[in-house]
Amino acid sequence: MEINIAKGIGFCYGVKRALQLAKQSANNGGASCLGAIIHNEKVIEELEKEGIHTIRSIEELKTEKVIVRTHGLPPDVLKDIEKRGKIIIDGTCPFVKRAQNLAKSLKEEGYEVIIIGDPSHPEIIGIQGYINNKGKIVLKEEEAISLPYRKKRGVISQTTQDLELFKRLVSLIAEKTYELKVFNTICSYTVNRQREAEELARKVDLMLIIGSRKSSNTTKLFEISKRILPSSYQVESSKDLNPEMFFGVKKVGIITGSSTPNSQVDEVVKKILEIDRIIKKEKDND
Numbered sequence: 001m002e003i004n005i006a007k008g009i010g011f012c013y014g015v016k017r018a019l020q021l022a023k024q025s026a027n028n029g030g031a032s033c034l035g036a037i038i039h040n041e042k043v044i045e046e047l048e049k050e051g052i053h054t055i056r057s058i059e060e061l062k063t064e065k066v067i068v069r070t071h072g073l074p075p076d077v078l079k080d081i082e083k084r085g086k087i088i089i090d091g092t093c094p095f096v097k098r099a100q101n102l103a104k105s106l107k108e109e110g111y112e113v114i115i116i117g118d119p120s121h122p123e124i125i126g127i128q129g130y131i132n133n134k135g136k137i138v139l140k141e142e143e144a145i146s147l148p149y150r151k152k153r154g155v156i157s158q159t160t161q162d163l164e165l166f167k168r169l170v171s172l173i174a175e176k177t178y179e180l181k182v183f184n185t186i187c188s189y190t191v192n193r194q195r196e197a198e199e200l201a202r203k204v205d206l207m208l209i210i211g212s213r214k215s216s217n218t219t220k221l222f223e224i225s226k227r228i229l230p231s232s233y234q235v236e237s238s239k240d241l242n243p244e245m246f247f248g249v250k251k252v253g254i255i256t257g258s259s260t261p262n263s264q265v266d267e268v269v270k271k272i273l274e275i276d277r278i279i280k281k282e283k284d285n286d
Helices: 013-025 041-049 073-084 094-108 122-129 139-145 161-175 188-200 216-228 262-285
Strands: 002-005 029-034 052-055 065-068 087-090 112-116 136-138 149-158 177-182 206-210 233-234 251-256
Touching: 002 233, 002 262, 013 029, 013 041, 013 052, 013 065, 013 087, 013 094, 013 216, 029 161, 029 262, 041 052, 041 094, 073 087, 073 122, 073 206, 094 112, 094 122, 094 149, 112 161, 149 161, 161 177, 188 206, 188 216, 188 251, 216 233, 216 251
Parallel strands: 002 251, 029 052, 029 065, 065 087, 112 136, 112 149, 149 177, 206 233, 206 251
Antiparallel strands: none
């Protein structure tokens, strides 16, 4: 079995930066992160061992230092943390920070802000906080079609959104808007991986997209690959693999979400090689 590993694997810049800040801050007295710093359960478990605790509410704060997750936090939450005398370490991804600032500027300039993304995602919740939760969230084509006509709108995107979906939705929003400002805030790492997933899916018999099912960018990669190659699977670890998946497969493609460490890729590759040996042995016995 031939294993083709994409260039787009491992942590992106924003994740690397946040994890580095977190580990530096944990050296003296530990630190807390309000919500998962990234969407990867294994990494969160490892950080916990290093003194970086994931908490669900400010009331759970017991450390002096608080890390802002890569997805960002609403400004009112940050102010609350400051009032408690805590030290804030800002791990917000720079691409997310740009989206936050653009949303704020558009609202101040009198534009209705449209955010293309998942309303329940922490990044969108954070961005909404910068515009007093006045942004209109659009994720489906029917939502864009049903928008009323407006004179001024500004569009931004969740940084992990599907680029092709973003383009389609912008086109539909333009039909309902006289003056439209569009900012493609999808991160370059996301776009590059989406393109690579599409290219690789056309060359192999089976695609594995490694990453947490809570990870938006990983799920988007899976959806893109699945549209091209039905034999595409989103896996979190080698435990998700079984020999039946690989029967008749000659070429396997592997790509990861931006919050997946290289160690998880190594683990999956090792399992594939084991399965390949099992399949070959069964064929020889036949």
